[in-house]
Amino acid sequence: MIIKKKLNVFPGYSVDDNKLNAIDGNTGEVISLLNQDKVYKYKKNEASDMTNAANSGLQNSNQKLTEEEIDAIGNVSKFITKEKASDIIKESIDTTNFDMTINDSSLSKDRINENYIWEIGFKDGDGKVDAKTGELLSFYFYNNKDGNENMSKSDAQKVAEQFLKKTAEEKFSQTKYEDNNNLKFKNISQDGNIYSFNFVRQVNGIDFDSNSLEVEIDKTTGKIIEYQNRWYDNVTFPDISQAITKEAAFNKINEYGDFGLEYNLTDNNKVSLVYNFRNLKGNYIINPISGVRIDSEGKTYKDNKLPEYCDISGHPCEKIVKELLENGYYISGEKFNPDSNITQINFLKYLYSPEQSSYSDDDFYEMLIDRGIIQKDEKNPESLLSNQDIAKIVVRYLGYDKVASHPEIFKNPFNDSIEYKYQGYAAICYSFGIMKGDNNGNFNGTSKVSNAESAQIIYNILKQNQSAK
Template sequence: MVFIMKRKSFIALMLVGGIIITSIPVHANAMSTVVAEAVTKESVQNNSTEDTKLQENLTKIITEIKKKVTIPTDCTKFESNYYGAEYGKGTQWNLNWYSEKGSHYFNVVCDDNANITYINDRDYDKNDKQEPINYLIKELRPVADAFIKKVVPDVWGHVTFQNATYVGYYNNCYQFEYVRTENGIVMPDNTITIQISTADKKVKQYNANWLFGLSIPSKDVKISKEQASQKIKKQVTMELKYLTKWSEDGKTRSAYLVYAPSNNYIAVDAKTGEVYTSREQWIETSKNDSAVQDTANESNADAPSLTKEELAQIKELKSLITKEQAIEKVVKNKYLLMDANIKAITASLSGYRLYGNENEKQYVWSISLTDPRVPDDSKNDYYRASAHATVDAKTGEILSYRSSVKNADQMTPEELEKAKTKLSKEECAKIYEAFAKSQNEKQFSNTKQSSVTPDYIYDYIKEIPVYGGYTFGYQRVNEGIPYADNYFSGSVDSISGKVFDYRKNWDTAIKFESPKNAMTPEQAFNAYIKLEGYELVYEINTVHKLVKGGDINGYIENSYSMDYQPRLVYRTNINPNTISPFTGKQLDWSGKVYAPELKKSVDYTDIKGHKYERSILLLRDLGAGTGELKFRPNDVITGKELQSLAEKLFYEATRDDIKLKSSSGITKQQLAKYSVQILGYEKFATMGDIFRCGYTDDAKIGKDYYNYVAIAKALKLFGNGQEKAFQPTAKITRGEAADILIKVLNSSSR
């Protein structure tokens, strides 16, 4: 496959190459064919703009697809898109059936051999209607299995069921996940997911991230798991570092210690023992060109302006520097890159509370600087400089700065001449450090350089990028241990020797955990490598090949291909990958000991034959299980327990003003009010004395609960609505709560 690519556009190819390997089609440069007749009578029309072979292939594809899937009867319209084998991806067909009024769409994506990779059945009319949750995961699993057997029969026998989850409150589906398995070994890079409606058992979506026709290596394992771990040990360094966690009330932060591997991905070939640190391989035969790394220019948005009331209070704080003083801190700073033509300057003052220290308020001057001259295209004079800065209004410290920089096309002959003698990386580092120290020497002295990368590209010489500066990163350290959430970073222009980017993030109130008694890196590795996720798998190594041809009138003719190479490896796919340096236990993102969720296929041991067994299992399948083997259906449910279950089902349940925090049992009238609040019917319940429940014990219902109970009765949340008495102060059991939560869910709008 050959295509024409402009000079300097290699990065664009790289980006595209990273996108198109997904199973979703890329809608670009497609040739479209349209069939006007109903799908029951497809006969592809001849089109003078399209190849006859393409039409023949479409006929074959439609015929094969209809053997595997059933097209909805109301989807009588049809059109298709064809995607050629571009950028190493195989041929794809995108087939679309849709209803006359355009509310129902049935989409199928397949390759040229009619191997289906994607199906989506979207009925917008049906989505507007309330659909109940009728089925359990175990009742729909056979539907998913049968669908795979029919749609991709050759794949069945090469997949293993992984798990199933309720994927959406709005689409009301369970998603079933399968992973490719060859020779008894999983291949995580190839998966199948199927979404099935819990209302009517219909398949709503199918997605196969699958490489068809792939030759799988034999199970010829010559390296043991222990031997592989020793090879990994030589390549991986366990790094002790700080991460941030919040207190339970969300008001304070602290830095806790973890050990984490220096390389998140590393694998060892199970046959040869070769160590891999990447699954992407680039092969380029050109001698002159190289991949261009594009660094996007970032700019800080203006901080929001204060209200008149806030500004009035700020004026009372005589210690704040003035607008003129703040501007002077920036424009007269000898280290900053400041174009001589920058004349237009605006500044606004903002104030806000600091996270974790609510009693302290920070005031910041936000300063914008621009060149107001009108561009003169007739003289090719179009570059206009701009910059933005923030300054601490109490201390005068520059908190951030960002300035535009010129590329070679925008430079004067004098500037181009100066660019021939750029400063070295080390010289730029000294300039940046001097500037950072001039702003806050105490904080900067507690950092360590963590990264140095080339910054913007200002020119190309023989298609090789020429960088105009360097970006430096400095992480905060405590007792020599890095804390990545606090840092100084920025860039220095190696042509002018000026700082054009500067940022920092620093928490003065953070509390650091002491590293005393932390284990050694070797001990940490031994604990890490034992975690679940280090296993023998088949994985895909993607080989990108670019062969450059001759120069054609300023364009380069290239040939690009992509090859997928499966290999059998021991791989560190451990997640989360952090462990405690004191206990060696795996930690989650919040710093707590990681506890894998109980698989949904495990049934509770104490609900068999119970009145509310089905509701309890539905609750579990929807993701609101307890994580325990016993549900205790006859125990009275407490406010905290009910709140924990409800938050997993309803966003409204997270409202602070309705949260249940009691450790006591919940009454029927309390649950009635809570249910109505979750459903969003509160405004009706507070309309006054307009409801009548009609129970024989109405007088026993609390005044604050009466209207809520009436609405709950109308919704049949506590029975069929024909009950004589309500028993408002009776305690709710856990089984009853499960049943009512399911009814609330089916009464809500999705």
């Protein structure tokens, strides 16, 4: 099954802290702050890791198709062959010193653009091509041999621009070069040998940061080693003719951001006095028409504060629930409802508290399915979970599903009988001290699990993970 994604493009005024810019307190000029984020250090012996990273980078919305899904497409003859796709990649770059032996290939579907993509893996890299139009979408190649050149950045930029005019002329004409100092997608430090050029899509004279053309060049060889074509083909951009001014937007953001003087690093050994938004964490976005703060999906922003439960005082679970809460694990709502049976969606969100808030419910489940925590046919958000249901989820979370799926190798550690297919899951949970059963040593596999019992289980999981470190 391929899940269709709805592309949501919305306008917004934002302060992006990845820009790393501020206003010099003395001159009033724009000044760049020191980027203290971690950067990826490229090493020759990490070439295969870089290839794997590239495979999961561009078009990460792609979903590889099974043979059955390919057959179901119908009229596959409308697609170019994988050999043709391979030739397109090879013809686009200087392949000298690259081993272009094909290791693997697959057909996938881009769930945003609704197009099909050939993904070709070579011994020294990989590339992607639109399976219908033949458009080159990306490639990444590494070279184990340093060259003797010392190409200047300006010459490298000319090479990048000539490549884009040849490869994606129409799209390139709709972009604007963004200097590396403000590169949003990544900040790369690769032994100082790589120039990275990013050209951001322009719509109504405004940056559309989600779309860009990026080219990377090894200055020691003068070769293009990476190309990324991030572009939404079928997208409608909202009208912004009634947008408030930048000054009005600034004032709205300043109500929260506290724009003022601060000391900040502008070089490794230099501290400068700058004007900056002192309270902003991450992006702060406002609707350009209403001036209301919105989130990353364009919806009205809701402050994600931790709950303060009003119904756990004196309950046996109080101490554990509060300790989990202090560590960012919680069930949303004013009440914890300790004695209510927990639903599938609430248990999974409780277990994945540190990251679940960044997903919609559908995307959250898709992530869980991708990680093998649940299977597609097991998705049932409002169902009430039993002990055996939770044991299976816990074991998958811990990464022991393959072992647990062989119940014949396990002995039932509980006093009551357990359905055979759950015996391995129950035994593993018991051995790790995560689920010990009731006071009589019974597992009670089909009994529903309360919110309070779920808190104890999740507490035991985290405790077990901590002791394993």
